[in-house]
Amino acid sequence: MAIRFYNTLTRKKEPFHPLEEGKVRLYTCGPTVYNQAHIGNFRTFLFEDVLKRFLTVRGHQVLHVMNITDVDDKTIRRSREEQVSLTELTTRYTNRFFADLKRLRIRPADRYPRATEHIGDMIATIQKLVERGYAYPTDDGSVYFSIQAFPGYGKLARLNLDQMQSTERIQSDDYTKDAPMDFALWKGWKPEDGAVAWDSPWGKGRPGWHIECSVMSTKYLGEEFDIHCGGVDNIFPHHENEIAQAECASGQGFARYWLHSEHLLIEGGKMSKSRGNFYRLDDVLKEGYPPEAIRYVLLNGHYRSKLNFSWDRLREATQVVKRVAGFYRRLMEIDPAYRPPEQLPLTPVGEAFLDALDDDLDVPEALAVFFDWMRKTNQELDHSQLSAEEVRRRLDTLFLVNEIMDWLPSETRTAIPVDVQELVEQRQQARTETDWAKADTLRERIRALGWEVKDTPKGPVVTPR
RNA sequence: GGCGUCGUACCCAAGUGGUCUAAGGGAGCGGUCUGCAAAACCGCGAUUCAUCGGUUCGAAUCCGAUCGACGCCUCCA
Incomplete structure (x- = not known):
């Protein structure tokens, strides 16, 4: 189109x-x-x-x-x-x-x-x-x-x-x-x-x-x-x-x-400097929401429709952005050497995504295409049906979408602190000894330090919470 | 007073004449997996699109009325 x-x-x-x-x-x-x-x-x-x-x-x-x-x-x-x-x-x-x-x-x-x-x-x-x-x-x-x-x-x-x-x-x-x-x-x-x-x-x-x-x-x-x-x-x-x-x-x-x-509304009314009912970027970031989530909240809606800002929506956005980040990590784990090429190839899904945007920048429609595809791809990954070449194609698509949305987590992720790493090791030890109570307590302590530990077939994976 | 936009599930939100017994996301519930979780996946979830009336073979989509929300009319993204 x-x-x-x-x-x-x-x-x-x-x-x-x-x-x-x-x-x-x-x-x-x-x-x-x-x-x-x-x-x-x-x-x-x-x-x-x-x-x-x-x-x-x-x-x-x-x-x-x-x-x-x-x-x-x-x-x-x-x-x-x-x-x-x-x-x-x-x-x-x-x-x-x-x-x-x-x-x-x-x-x-x-x-x-x-x-x-x-x-x-x-x-x-x-x-x-x-x-x-x-x-x-x-x-x-x-x-x-x-x-x-x-x-x-x-x-x-x-x-x-x-x-x-x-x-x-x-x-x-x-x-x-x-x-x-x-x-x-x-x-x-x-x-x-x-x-x-x-x-x-x-x-x-x-x-x-x-x-x-x-x-x-x-x-x-x-x-x-x-x-x-x-x-x-x-x-x-x-x-x-x-x-x-x-x-x-x-x-x-x-x-x-x-x-x-159109305008961003707050509590159903116009946000404006003269009314004093506004949030600055700092006000939102200091609550701990990632910039990607704010990007997503402000982009998730057609640009010609009014958009109501709320903390609920920001929480929702944080979930979405996390899900996309998880998907990204999942693919990168299979092909850690992947780097997006200078000129991203236009995959069929990428084309469908852009097609939606062709129509007066219909971001919600485009995102529907993306999420549909992400779910299907996760399904394929669950059943490990994808070849290395296919995984690269998926990454090409993901990066093409990211070229517009720019919502993937930044590469400069903070390294896992030593004390957290130690707790994770202790927890692994407890798990091999099948001391589940101790393992659960340690997971809670890790969580309190701001990190999430997930058990996978390949071992524990630690991500920031 | 003039001009204009909008009203779709618990919440957000596409779709603007037939492919709609209406995408997608979040939340919820049930399930697979798991030591338990998390993640991922599967299933459930509007016979209906503010209300009423009209046009049409056919309407969430067009027209009219009503109700409700919001914006502009020299600060404003």
Whole structure:
């Protein structure tokens, strides 16, 4: 089956064809680095990670750009509160962000452009918009985009501009502008901005939020590119405004496919920084759950459906990930020399797995294929029906799936401590003497130390609990 | 007020006109194996897809109404 994605722009699943055969240019909205991202944010980044891995496995060369928003209202406010410079604050949280990405095994983007490093590019684009009549400066040194100058405004969010009700927030906006829906491209300096200011043709100030994405995406990916991703809450106003800015500045199309991931809910409600009902990655890891389990929880569900986070689900995920790890170890025991080849062969099961993903990244369907196969393979292993060659093929399949899911335990497993090893030996001794009570007690002690001992025909196997 | 999404077993979750008397996972129960366990495997588990009505030869899938949940409408992944 050919790859199809649900495009927010058309609200339909469409066959996916990149502009240039075999190459995909991808832009994903990155974090605003004013505090640590929560796991809801990572749901989106994980979705994008799987999207990218999938496209790569399907033979596309993906060029991925993710922005870092390091200047906006929140970053400025936060740096004032903490009495540190904007750069100090944003550097701190940018580093945290990268560390979290690594822990979740999210593959890095090719570029992470920062807003503050592209002020000149943004000013140039804003100037172009003013010259072409899409934007206008105001007395306070700001520049606004005039939405009525762009007939396409509202095409992504499907807004009915006439029936829009202006909310209190718009009315209380303390910048001056012609129409309530017009949005800022450039914000004139205000005292609370402190030292955060750049010179521009309109005086001191700083860029508006939306302009950075239009400018940086087109700078690195070209004026028209393939895929733009983000959370659903970015559809309006952020992405709508990006389209307006980019299309008016270039006179061409902008992103061709818009993919939006749904929210992670907590106790049935939206998790967001402003509500304070969120967990950070640290909050979850410190409870002892492995990163693979968190990856699994956040990926186990279609990206366009809401996903409810709970500790129950995390426990469930831990079980699943353990089961997959056990399966992996079982195969590796038969063929310890196996290493996944650079170019993994496409086995029939691997193909079925990817087939499911072809349909708008249907991860649950793909996992069903995987689990079915895993059960059958375990069955074959129980009856030792597999040849060495067949085992290698199974490992190829497992690694192909892992290329997308990345849920196998890391190779750098902690070595079994000496005291645990001694207890295991003592227990073996007790077992040969058929002193079952002693053996059971020792198993409990090993367990208390965080290790699990299983008796197999080949002897005891010790794994971390 | 406008726009939109969703409601499938104890829990999570695919499927969106016939192959569905509905995948897969977790939990539970019974069994094989085991000194006992663990792991793995086998079996059990929705005649039914929020409710009601309609379209159709045929609906979980389309249409309408009702109930319920959630989101967006310039902080938001």
